[in-house]
């Protein structure tokens with residue numbers, strides 16, 4: 556069975572980004588529960604800024620799970636990328652992700668590597684960048700495994716990276732890895748830009764699919780854009796996906812409407828009875 560989640564950003568520098576609830580963890584959790592979500596996906600600035608006891612208490616109080624935790628602030632705030640030409644920065648990037656893996660892992664949730672993949676530019680060719688990504692994943696995949704969770708790797712789109720932009724790119728990256736603990740996160744907004752057929756790409760991901768960012772073509776709540784969701788829901792059922800469909804979307808026209816519209820669409824596609 557697929558579960559529902561909604562995003563909360565705690566990163567002021569990411570303002571304007573695709574997150575439903577902002578700034579205040581307590582309010583975000585309360586609103587997520589009020590709308591009937593199973594879980595929250597949190598986008599922290601650093602793990603040091605997070606209070607594990609407070610989060611534990613909020614999740615318990617609102618009967619929510621932690622679906623996943625993003626590492627995008629590693630790039631947006633701290634300018635760390637796993638494919639930076641500077642070895643020291645690559646090391647700091649791995650450490651940043653490791654801290655999110657450990658924090659989220661304590662809640663039984665995976666960390667997401669998306670924007671921190673960086674891009675191939677200047678003298679850094681694609682093959683070199685892929686090797687650095689694989690080195691990092693060989694280290695971080697087993698670290699997530701120690702918490703009993705996967706590590707999620709997210710293909711983006713051409714405007715955000717020239718490395719992993721599709722399920723096919725993602726599978727190419729993961730295939731030679733010794734660790735089998737890295738799963739793909741398909742963000743349906745990115746997929747709408749890059750995939751020939753989104754449902755086919757989900758079937759291609761199959762058991763390597765670990766998480767879904769549930770967004771419409773315009774990065775608004777599902778139902779507010781023009782993506783045809785029936786074949787996507789069918790494909791997710793067909794591959795037996797049992798992870799989260801998490802609303803990483805713009806808070807448009809406002810957070811409350813975006814959350815409510817997401818829940819309506821989630822129920823329509825995944826809880827039709």
Ligand code: LER
Pocket residue numbers: 625626627667668669670671709711715742768803
């Ligand atoms: C960025 O566009 C995105 O989709 C995030 O989930 C990546 O960290």
Ligand code: MN
Pocket residue numbers: 669709742768803
């Ligand atoms: Mn995403």
